[in-house]
Amino acid sequence: MYKRIAVIMAIISAVLVNCACVEQEENISWVTLKDIARSLENQPPMNVGFDIDDTVLFSSPGYYYGRQKYSPGNKAFTIMEEFWNEMNNGLDKFSIPKECARKLIELHKKRGDSIYFITARTKTKTESVTELLVKTFKLENPQKVIFTGFSLGENLKIKPIKENKIKIFYGDADSDIEAALEAGIRAIRIMRAVNSTNKSMPQNGSFGEEVLVNSEY
Numbered sequence: 594m595y596k597r598i599a600v601i602m603a604i605i606s607a608v609l610v611n612c613a614c615v616e617q618e619e620n621i622s623w624v625t626l627k628d629i630a631r632s633l634e635n636q637p638p639m640n641v642g643f644d645i646d647d648t649v650l651f652s653s654p655g656y657y658y659g660r661q662k663y664s665p666g667n668k669a670f671t672i673m674e675e676f677w678n679e680m681n682n683g684l685d686k687f688s689i690p691k692e693c694a695r696k697l698i699e700l701h702k703k704r705g706d707s708i709y710f711i712t713a714r715t716k717t718k719t720e721s722v723t724e725l726l727v728k729t730f731k732l733e734n735p736q737k738v739i740f741t742g743f744s745l746g747e748n749l750k751i752k753p754i755k756e757n758k759i760k761i762f763y764g765d766a767d768s769d770i771e772a773a774l775e776a777g778i779r780a781i782r783i784m785r786a787v788n789s790t791n792k793s794m795p796q797n798g799s800f801g802e803e804v805l806v807n808s809e810y
C-alpha cells in the first residue's frame with residue numbers, strides 16, 4: 594500500500610517538475626535564423642554587434658589552459674596581464690567557432706551589414722583575435738575587435754554599442770543583453786554551451802529578450 598502511494602507521489606512530482614520546466618521554456622521568445630532574417634527584410638544595411646566568448650567562439654580551451662598555468666583552482670588568472678597577452682595573441686587557435694555564429698554572420702554579410710565584435714576581454718598591446726575572426730568568418734572590410742575590459746558595477750559594452758550605432762547585439766551573458774537594452778537596441782541571446790568553463794550559467798530569456806534556438810553550438 595505504502596509502496597503504491599510512494600510510486601504515485603513520485604509520478605506526480607515528476608509531472609509537476611516537468612510542467613514547471615515546460616512553462617519556463619514556453620515563456621521564452623524563441624527565434625530561428627529564419628525569423629531573424631524575416632524581421633530584417635526591407636531594412637537597410639545596419640551595424641550589428643557580437644560578443645566573442647561563448648557567442649561566436651567556444652573559447653573555453655584557452656581559458657582552461659590559462660587557469661591551469663596561472664592560477665589553478667581560482668579565477669585570479671583573469672586579472673593577469675600575462676594571461677591576456679597569451680589569450681589575445683594565439684590561444685584562440687584552440688577556440689571552436691560556433692555554428693550558429695557562422696550562420697548569423699552569413700545572414701548579416703548577405704544583407705550588407707557591418708559586423709562589430711565587442712568583448713569584455715582585457716585589452717592588450719597586440720592582438721590576433723581580429724585576424725582570426727576575419728579568417729574564420731571570411732569578413733570583408735572588418736572592424737578591429739573592441740576590447741572593453743571588465744568592471745564590477747559598470748557595463749562597459751553600452752558605450753561602444755552606442756558609439757558605433759549598433760542596432761542588434763548578440764551575446765550569451767546577462768551583461769550582454771543588459772548592455773543592448775540599456776543602449777536601447779535589440780538584444781538576441783546566444784546560448785552558452787553547457788561545457789563552457791564560464792560558470793554560472795546565464796538566465797536565457799530573463800530580460801524578455803529573444804533567444805536563438807539551437808545556439809549552444
Ligand SMILES: [Mg+2]
Nearest residue numbers: 644646647765
Ligand atoms: Mg560571452
